[in-house]
Amino acid sequence: MCATKNPPVDELGAYAQHIAAATRMLVMEEILDYSGHVAARLPGGDTFMVQNATDSRAELDPDRLLVIDLDGKVVRGDTQPPLETVLHSEIFRARPDVQAVLHCHLELAIAFTLMKDVELKPMRARAVRWKSGVPTHPDPRLIRRHEQGVALAETLGPHNAALIRSHGMVLVAESVPALFIDALHFKANARALMTVLQAGKEPVPMNEEEIAMIDSPREFHVAKLWNFYIRKGKSAGIIPEDWSTGI
Ligand SMILES: [Zn+2]
Numbered sequence: 001m002c003a004t005k006n007p008p009v010d011e012l013g014a015y016a017q018h019i020a021a022a023t024r025m026l027v028m029e030e031i032l033d034y035s036g037h038v039a040a041r042l043p044g045g046d047t048f049m050v051q052n053a054t055d056s057r058a059e060l061d062p063d064r065l066l067v068i069d070l071d072g073k074v075v076r077g078d079t080q081p082p083l084e085t086v087l088h089s090e091i092f093r094a095r096p097d098v099q100a101v102l103h104c105h106l107e108l109a110i111a112f113t114l115m116k117d118v119e120l121k122p123m124r125a126r127a128v129r130w131k132s133g134v135p136t137h138p139d140p141r142l143i144r145r146h147e148q149g150v151a152l153a154e155t156l157g158p159h160n161a162a163l164i165r166s167h168g169m170v171l172v173a174e175s176v177p178a179l180f181i182d183a184l185h186f187k188a189n190a191r192a193l194m195t196v197l198q199a200g201k202e203p204v205p206m207n208e209e210e211i212a213m214i215d216s217p218r219e220f221h222v223a224k225l226w227n228f229y230i231r232k233g234k235s236a237g238i239i240p241e242d243w244s245t246g247i
Contacts, residue, residue: 016062090149
C-alpha cells in the first residue's frame with residue numbers, strides 16, 4: 001500500500017484525499033473501526049466515491065477508492081464494494097442536496113435505538129444540526145438490497161441523521177469535511193445525553209428559543225475544525241505530511 005504518496009493529479013484526487021483523510025481521522029476519533037464508510041458524490045451527480053469492502057479504515061489509500069454509479073455498478077476500480085453500498089446510492093438518489101454520507105456502527109448511537117422514550121435531541125449547541133429530529137430505522141439488518149436502501153432513505157427523509165435499530169447510523173452533509181465535523185458533534189451530543197441519563201437525571205434538551213439563538217457560521221466552523229484535525233492527524237502520523245487536504 002502506497003499510503004504516503006500523493007494521489008493522482010486528476011479531477012478525483014481531491015475527493016479521494018478528503019475521503020481517505022476523513023476516514024483515518026474517524027478511526028482516530030473512535031467513530032469508525034473495522035467497518036463503516038464515508039462516501040462522496042462526484043461532479044455530475046450520478047456517481048460517488050467510496051472505499052472497498054475490506055481495506056483498513058485506519059490506513060485508507062486514496063488511490064484504491066472506488067467510483068460507483070447510483071445503480072451500484074462499479075465504474076472505476078476492481079475490488080469488492082462495501083456490502084452496504086446501496087445505503088449510499090439510495091441516499092444520494094433521494095437527496096440531491098447531500099454530497100457526503102457516513103455510515104458507521106457507533107456504539108453510543110446504537111444505544112439510543114435500545115431505549116424506550118428517549119429521543120436523541122440537541123443537548124449541545126452544535127447539535128442544532130439535528131434539530132429536525134433523528135429518526136430510527138426499524139430494520140436492523142445490513143442494508144444490502146435495493147429495497148432496503150430505499151427504505152432507509154425514506155426513514156432519513158429530510159433529516160441530517162438517522163439511527164438504525166441495533167445496527168448503527170447514517171449522517172449526511174454538504175461535503176466530506178462538513179460530514180467529518182458533524183460526526184464529532186453527533187458523538188459529543190450523544191455522549192452528553194448519555195451522561196445525563198447515566199446520572200439518573202431527566203434530560204433537558206435545548207428548547208426552540210435556545211436553538212433559534214444559535215447562528216454560528218457553518219462554513220467557517222467546518223474549515224477551522226477540519227484544519228485542526230488534519231494537523232492533529234499529521235502530528236500523530238495518521239495523515240501523511242505530503243497530503244494536500246485543504247478546503
Ligand atoms: Zn452497517
